[in-house]
Amino acid sequence: MATELNCAKCGACAVVCPVFRVDEQEVLTARGKMHLLTTELAEYPSAVFEDRFSRCLLCGACEQVCPRHLPITDLISQARSTFSRFYGPNGLKKAAACAALRRPELVEGLVKAGISLQRLQALPLHSGLRLKLGLLEKRSIPQPPLAQPPLGKEDESRPQQNISTASLSYFTGCVARHIQPTIVQATQSLLQNSGLPSAHTPADQYCCGLAAWSAGKRDQARELARKNIQAFSGSEGLIVTSCASCSSHLLAYPTLFNEDDPWHDKALSFAERVQEFTHFFNDKLPPLSRIENSEHPEQRVFYHDPCHLRFKDKGMSTPRLLLQKRGVQIIEPEDGPRCCGQGGLFHIACPEHSLQIFEQSSRQALAGSPAYITTTCSGCLMQFKEGMARQGQGVEVVHLAVLLADAAVVRRS
Incomplete structure (x- = not known):
């Protein structure tokens, strides 16, 4: 493992690490974690070991300055995959969040319950739960349907588009789909304003799986990837997503599967279609x-x-x-x-x-x-x-x- 990691121990990662900026413990830097991975402690991770590895945002800042270009975020995710089920601080809450993200109907039920609780106005004004419930939109404006009409039946008065935009699909992400549906409405409005047809939004899409991958739950991340690849297999056009983090992980789907896995080629084809929101609209929005x-x-x-x-x-x-x-x-x-x-x-x-x-x-x-x-x-x-x-x-x-x-x-x- 020491040869494989080959950390220069230069400390460049510490300068850019958001966690280290607020808690100057060497073990919280990428350099500290890479060192721990070369020790015997990594073979039988203790609760303390798991706690240290949980204190990382996986933001990628360290990778950008690493002189040896180590895949630090992937190594930390891989290490977490060997940890106990409820590792780190608030492990039960993290596990519950991952479990909920596997089931869109459960997330939707929680959102509806949250909106109902929000309407009661019974919580203290500055309570943490009330602040979180304040993120939920009351949905007084009807949501656009998650399942759009069949592809190929756009308004004939609209200008003809090439195949990539004429069969455009939309990956909403969990927040836009369940918590802030005005993002979906706004994205569809921008498509219309750009002279493009409404995007097809498969109803059977799931969480992108980034949270599962970050938590080290790689089997769950692959499961969600397979479901999303299947959900968008009905068309061959571009897949636009309005979430930067979702787009980053969707593009990384091929790395979740070994090259001899049949899903690897499917993931490659899927990733080639994904386009992040601002890149998509940059040359289209007037x-x-x-x-x-x-x-x-x-x-x-x-x-x-x-x-x-x-x-x-x-x-x-x-x-x-x-x-x-x-x-x-x-x-x-x-x-x-x-x-x-x-x-x-x-x-x-x-x-x-x-x-x-x-x-x-x-x-x-x-x-x-x-x-x-x-x-x-x-x-x-x-x-x-x-x-x-x-x-x-x-x-x-x-x-x-x-x-x-x-x-x-x-x-x-």
């Missing part, structure tokens, strides 16, 4: 005209860069290009982008660290007094929505699709 810009006053917007997009796909430019089309003033942080601390299940496992990391990120976001905070990662979106409510801030937090769709309404008026 900009505001000069007149429309004057009717829509310039607003100050802070765009939060999701870690999975800026590290995995180098996707920092396209969100900003789309915002420029909207005619807003983009507030850029002086010290560069920071992780928000959500990290999938990390905010459940390590709420104290998650909160400390978010406080750093929120100070950065609020420094420019923005009218809106926007992002394209579902997890980051939830972290900022809950965090701004906890702090009593009046700034509105919206998904980028919703912000862009608001400009689309101006164009059509």
Whole structure:
């Protein structure tokens, strides 16, 4: 294992690690974890060993600066796959979250129960549960159906598209599908505004599986991948997703299967069709005209860069290009982008660290007094929505699709 890891022990990972920035324990850095993996402790991981490995966001910052290009996030996920079922702090909560994500009908039931509890207004104003329930949309506006009409029956008055966009599919992700359905509505609205047909949204799609993979539950991650590949097998066009983290993991589906596994080639074909939201709309969404810009006053917007997009796909430019089309003033942080601390299940496992990391990120976001905070990662979106409510801030937090769709309404008026 020591030869395989080949860590230079240079410490570059410590400088960029969000967890190390709030808790300066060497063992919490990638260097510390890589060292532990070379010891006998890794063969029979104790509760303390598992705890240290659970305190990682898997954001990928360390991989970007590693001089030997070690696959650090994959090694940590692999190590977690050998841990006990309820490893680390709040292990039972993490396991319950993973179990729920395997069953969309269970998530939907929990959402409905949460909305009902929210309406009672019986919880203390600043209780954690009330803040989380505040993330749920009451759905006063009817949702677009999850199952669209059969492909190939678009409105004949629309311009003809090539095969990749004429048979477009949409991977919603759990948050847009269950918690914030206005993201789905906004994405479909942007397609219409770009002269494209509505995207087919398979009703039998599942969670992308990133949370399961991050927790080391690799069999569950492969199970979810197979289900999603099957759900989108009815067409051959592009698959657009409005969640940056989902897109990153969907693109990584081929790495979940060995090359001799029949699902490997299917995963390759699937991944070739996946396109992240901002990359898809970058050359399709028309900009505001000069007149429309004057009717829509310039607003100050802070765009939060999701870690999975800026590290995995180098996707920092396209969100900003789309915002420029909207005619807003983009507030850029002086010290560069920071992780928000959500990290999938990390905010459940390590709420104290998650909160400390978010406080750093929120100070950065609020420094420019923005009218809106926007992002394209579902997890980051939830972290900022809950965090701004906890702090009593009046700034509105919206998904980028919703912000862009608001400009689309101006164009059509």
